[in-house]
Amino acid sequence: MHNNPSDLIVVDQLSKYYRVANKQPGFKGTLKHFFDRKTYDVPAVTDISFKISRGEVVGFLGANGAGKTTLLKMMCGLIHPSIGLVDVGGFSPQRRQTAFLKEITLVMGQKQQLIWDLPPMDSLYVNAAVYGLSDHEAKVRINELAEMLELGEELTRPVRKLSLGQRMKSEILAALLHKPSVLFLDEPTLGLDVNAQARVRSFLSEYNKRTGATILLTSHYMADITALCPRVICIHKGKLFYDGDLDSLANSLSPSREVKVELKNPSASEQFVKYGEIQDLNDRFVCLLVSRDKLTDVVSNLLTEFDIIDLEISDPPIDKLIGELFIKGEVN
Amino acid sequence: MLEYRIEIALWALSGVLPFIMFSLWSQNDVGNSFGLNDIGLARYFLSAFLVRQFSVVWVVFSFEEDSLSGRLSPYLLQPLHPLFRYIASHLAEQATRLPFAIAIAISFFILNPSSFWLPSLPQLFFAYLSTHFAFTIAFLLQSLVAALCFWTEKSSALERLIFVPYLFLSGLLVPLSAFPSNVLKVAMLTPFPYLINFPAKILSGMPVHIFNGFLAQILWISILVPSVNILWKLGVKRYTAMGA
Numbered sequence: 311m312h313n314n315p316s317d318l319i320v321v322d323q324l325s326k327y328y329r330v331a332n333k334q335p336g337f338k339g340t341l342k343h344f345f346d347r348k349t350y351d352v353p354a355v356t357d358i359s360f361k362i363s364r365g366e367v368v369g370f371l372g373a374n375g376a377g378k379t380t381l382l383k384m385m386c387g388l389i390h391p392s393i394g395l396v397d398v399g400g401f402s403p404q405r406r407q408t409a410f411l412k413e414i415t416l417v418m419g420q421k422q423q424l425i426w427d428l429p430p431m432d433s434l435y436v437n438a439a440v441y442g443l444s445d446h447e448a449k450v451r452i453n454e455l456a457e458m459l460e461l462g463e464e465l466t467r468p469v470r471k472l473s474l475g476q477r478m479k480s481e482i483l484a485a486l487l488h489k490p491s492v493l494f495l496d497e498p499t500l501g502l503d504v505n506a507q508a509r510v511r512s513f514l515s516e517y518n519k520r521t522g523a524t525i526l527l528t529s530h531y532m533a534d535i536t537a538l539c540p541r542v543i544c545i546h547k548g549k550l551f552y553d554g555d556l557d558s559l560a561n562s563l564s565p566s567r568e569v570k571v572e573l574k575n576p577s578a579s580e581q582f583v584k585y586g587e588i589q590d591l592n593d594r595f596v597c598l599l600v601s602r603d604k605l606t607d608v609v610s611n612l613l614t615e616f617d618i619i620d621l622e623i624s625d626p627p628i629d630k631l632i633g634e635l636f637i638k639g640e641v642n
Numbered sequence: 643m644l645e646y647r648i649e650i651a652l653w654a655l656s657g658v659l660p661f662i663m664f665s666l667w668s669q670n671d672v673g674n675s676f677g678l679n680d681i682g683l684a685r686y687f688l689s690a691f692l693v694r695q696f697s698v699v700w701v702v703f704s705f706e707e708d709s710l711s712g713r714l715s716p717y718l719l720q721p722l723h724p725l726f727r728y729i730a731s732h733l734a735e736q737a738t739r740l741p742f743a744i745a746i747a748i749s750f751f752i753l754n755p756s757s758f759w760l761p762s763l764p765q766l767f768f769a770y771l772s773t774h775f776a777f778t779i780a781f782l783l784q785s786l787v788a789a790l791c792f793w794t795e796k797s798s799a800l801e802r803l804i805f806v807p808y809l810f811l812s813g814l815l816v817p818l819s820a821f822p823s824n825v826l827k828v829a830m831l832t833p834f835p836y837l838i839n840f841p842a843k844i845l846s847g848m849p850v851h852i853f854n855g856f857l858a859q860i861l862w863i864s865i866l867v868p869s870v871n872i873l874w875k876l877g878v879k880r881y882t883a884m885g886a
Contacts, residue, residue: 328882388715388883404879408721416719423716440722485716 318492318524319362319385324394326380327351354380356548357394364491367518367525369539369556373636377548378528379496385526386416386494398492412441415490419500422481424469430480431465434487441488448487455483459513475506482510486517493517495527499534511537532632546636563631566599568624569609574617585612594619657694660687661750663815676820682848684757686817688750689769689842694814695743696736697777697837701728702801705788710795715883725785725874732781761845768852769845775859776837782866783833789870792877807832813839817848833862 330352333343355377362368370378383389385396387403387410396403401410424433431452438448456465459479464472472480482498495514499507515538518525529535535542535556542559544552552559569586573594582588585608586600600608605623612618664687668680678686705728708714717724751758761769783804790797809815811834818826818839829835836859843850 383715383883386719388718389881390879406718411719411721414719416716418712418715423713437720440720442721 314361316363317361318364318366318399319526320395320397321361321381321385322359322395322397324355324358324381324384324396325353325392326355326377326384326389327353327392353548355384355545358545358548358550359394360543360550360553362524362526364524365518365522366541367514367527367539369535369542370526370528370545371535371542371632372528372545376545376636378545380548381545382416382494382496382526382528386414387411388416412488413490414492414494415485415488416494417482417485417496417498419478419497422469422477424477424480424484426469429466429468430472430484433469434465434484437484437487443488451487451489452483455486458516459483460509475502475509478502478506478510479513482513489521491521491523493523493525493527495525495529497529498527499529499531507531507533514538544632544635560625560631563635564625566601567605569598569600569605569612570622570624571596571598571612571616571618572620574619577616657691657698658746659814660690660694663687667816676817678817678819681757682846684750684754685759685846686842686848688747688757689845690814690838692743692747692845693769693773693776693838693841695739696773697780697841699732699777699780699784701725701732701781702784702788702798704728704731705785706791706796706798709791712883714881718878718881725870728785729781732777736777759847761847765844765847769841772836772841772844772855772859775856775863776841779833779859779862779866780837782863782870785870786866786873789873789877792880808834808837811835812837813842817843830858833858833866836862 328351329349331343331347331349333339358381370381372378380389384391385398385403387398387406390404398410399413401407401413403410403414423437424430425436434452435445435448438445438451443451452465456462459482461476461479461483464476465480465483469477469480478498486493493514498514499510502510511534514525514527517523518538525538527534527539540555542552542554542556543550544559566586568589573596576593577596579588579591579596582591582596582598586598586604588596589599590597598608609621609623612621664683667687668683705714705724708717708724714724717727784801787797787801787804790800794800811818811829811832813835818829818835821829836855840850840855840859844852844855
């Protein structure tokens with residue numbers, strides 16, 4: 311695979327297989343599992359290739375078990391690929407060279423590196439020592455990130471006394487202390503409430519703008535992806551089936567738009583059938599799915615033929631589209 | 643935080659096995675059969691207790707927990723070998739044990755005033771050094787078993803394979819001089835006598851081949867360091883970052 315100088319990450323025909331063994335229930339199954347274990351390889355990621363440029367924010371989408379976390383783990387060097395190559399900034403991640411490790415970070419939702427019984431500040435200074443930061447550098451960096459993450463006294467309270475949101479923000483602070491230029495984020499907002507999710511998202515967006523860091527993100531919350539990632543990579547059953555910008559994905563997933571109408575008087579459903587697919591009809595409210603090429607005509611006719619109080623045109627919810635996509639496993 | 647303070651005190655008290663063995667062997671002059679009078683036995687087991695306090699190792703249990711829970715993953719992605727984190731934890735724990743160990747030693751002397759002795763400065767220095775080497779050997783041995791986590795996931799069960807010979811051959815239950823000569827010869831070929839028996843003998847002032855002892859400790863360290871290194875490198879390739 312030819313490398314362009316602007317490509318920070320190059321993934322070439324990457325595959326990962328896990329060796330597993332099944333055990334049948336009961337005593338007989340246990341004996342058989344002990345003396346005559348049958349193992350086989352399960353493909354987690356199969357023949358995936360893509361490139362990511364410096365400063366990009368890329369979202370990895372896929373259902374549970376699709377292989378996106380395995381892919382992230384191979385790119386950060388946590389696990390070794392079975393076949394294929396990964397190159398991150400000229401480094402082979404699985405070799406875990408010091409220069410590479412100082413450039414990256416991995417944040418995993420709900421998995422903590424902070425010492426449970428001590429305040430985050432102690433863990434932060436341990437991390438500073440690990441990365442060779444002086445006390446002064448660490449202090450400046452902690453203050454800068456704490457301000458961005460809206461963390462204050464929480465940093466001097468034992469981790470076990472912090473809320474999930476405070477812990478996650480402290481984890482992110484710990485992970486970014488050494489100014490990494492590549493961030494691997496695996497479900498960074500998992501389990502957080504809506505406000506905490508929004509704060510983490512705005513922080514990541516701000517961090518990307520300020521530092522130009524490359525961010526690779528997996529999340530089950532579409533809001534994370536839509537707010538942060540102009541580009542998405544979709545994985546289904548270990549295979550890549552879409553790599554491109556999110557808007558194009560939405561367009562190709564849904565060639566229709568939603569038209570929500572509030573009528574002055576109730577109307578029968580038969581009157582709307584000719585305009586598009588009726589999604590919902592409730593007294594004076596109707597929701598239609600209208601093909602994009604007919605949208606102008608339909609809206610014009612609706613306004614002419616009906617007494618309308620309000621009309622709203624929108625894309626169908628992206629999470630609904632992506633959900634359908636995971637079931638289908640392909641883009642039209 | 644009270645529970646943590648109590649836990650620290652319990653840690654220190656948990657290593658009292660040498661005192662139990664002392665009370666057992668000092669009954670009916672059994673100690674004389676392996677060449678030690680009551681005072682000699684008392685000094686040996688107090689020394690064994692002190693050496694044990696500063697050479698106890700639990701890396702396999704922490705490592706297994708971190709490995710299974712996924713906490714090992716961020717450690718593997720930092721520019722510091724994860725084993726250094728465990729070394730730091732052990733050294734911090736040893737520092738915490740120090741005041742309790744001193745208090746227990748003082749209590750022991752109050753209860754057994756005839757056994758009181760003050761080691762000479764060279765004795766203290768060599769005992770200190772050999773205890774550190776004992777800790778290093780014990781740490782490397784357990785790290786070797788801990789690295790098997792990459793294959794077995796429950797390597798703490800395998801730790802029993804080390805613990806049982808350690809218990810019998812280290813000198814924790816009985817000074818090695820009590821063993822028949824042929825058993826002693828075999829025992830001295832293992833690393834275990836250099837974990838308790840050797841440093842405890844130096845500290846208690848018993849006759850010991852200091853040069854041979856240190857040579858054996860250094861030899862075991864030089865065998866175990868590359869062994870751990872090789873096993874670790876092989877194991878890390880198999881790491882699947884489960885739970886993470």
